[in-house]
Structures are given as structure tokens and as C-alpha cells.
Amino acid sequence: MTMQKLKVKNLGPIKEADVTLGDLTILVGEQASGKSLFLQVMKLLLDKTHILNTLEKYNYVVNKSPENILTLYFGEGMSGVWTDETCIANMDTEICKKSSLLEKDGMDKESLFYIPAQRILSISDGRPKNFMEFDASTPYVLRTFSETLRLFFQSGLNADGVVFPAHEEMDTSFDESIFHGGRIVADESSGQKKCGWKLME
Structure with missing residues (x-):
């Protein structure tokens, strides 16, 4: 699935964003203004089923509650960025109700490879860490980046x-x-x- 547009409303520091994506799109803003959060929800919108299946593969409980999914995805203490007024959407899909975070759409294919800003943490001692080596405060995108790098490094x-x-x-x-x-x-x-x-x- 390709994404040409992403709309985000009421997500943490992002009150409203409507971004048309080109061949090269550059997000500019102050620290903690929501740039990484914007990119993370782009991946969440595109790859939700793959994310849920990956969490299940590593024995995380994903069907407990939407807050549980948000904690596992954004990191511990970050589930509050998504409120009852939050909505993310592209031209084909939208997620506005928290409960829809638990629903799989059958598309278990990763569409977006995310290289996180804090990627150096995945190789802080010179080796990529396993997905489950990180603590609960670590965002999903960093865990899966490190795991991908680890598997590549092995073979x-x-x-x-x-x-x-x-x-x-x-x-x-x-x-x-x-x-x-x-x-x-x-x-x-x-x-x-x-x-x-x-x-x-």
C-alpha cells in the first residue's frame, strides 16, 4: 500500500496535521513537536496487522485493551498521547476509535521500514539487540529496527x-x-x- 497523504488530529503535541507526501518529504519542527510521533502513526496506519502479529510472535498480549497496544507501540507512559479525539487517516484507511487498534485487516505485510531517530540505542554495545531485550519504555519501531538489523547481521x-x-x-x-x-x-x-x-x- 502506498501513502500519498496523512492526516493526524489530536495526537499528543499534534493538534492537526494534513501532509501530502512527495518523493522526498521533510518534516521540520522543534524538539518534542511530534515529528517522530507523526512518522510512527504513519507506520501504524500502514502496517497495523503486521505490528499486531509481530507483537504476538514475541508473546506480548495484544488483545487486552487499546491502551495495552498503545503502550507496546509507543513505549511505556506514552499511551496517553492517543485520546478519544485522536484520528489518523490516509486516503484509504482511518483509525479514530481506540478499539479499532485491536482489529486486524488481513494484510500481514510490512509496507514501511522505519529507521528510528534513537537507532544508536539498538547497537549501543556494538551488536543489534533482540526484539525482547528492550524494556517496556522502548518504542516498537526501535525494537523491530534492531531485530531486523540483528537478523541481517547474522545472515x-x-x-x-x-x-x-x-x-x-x-x-x-x-x-x-x-x-x-x-x-x-x-x-x-x-x-x-x-x-x-x-x-x-
């Missing part, structure tokens, strides 16, 4: 142990302006695979 390395980029066909200007010949590689010197930065010769 997606090339012969040189390079984690990123996964292939050598990186645009030269992109490499020169951002990576300067450096690569994220698997370091096994400690007896456990961990991410490290290496300047390639």
Missing part, C-alpha cells in the same frame, strides 16, 4: 564481513561525501560479532 554479510553497504555499487559521490571509503564491518576479535567502523583500503 546478510558479504565475504569481507561488510555490513553496510551490502554491495560495492555505491554511488561515488555518495561515498565521498558521507562515508569517505569507510564501511560498517563485523568485528569478531572479541569472540562475538559486533559492528565496527573500518576505513577500507
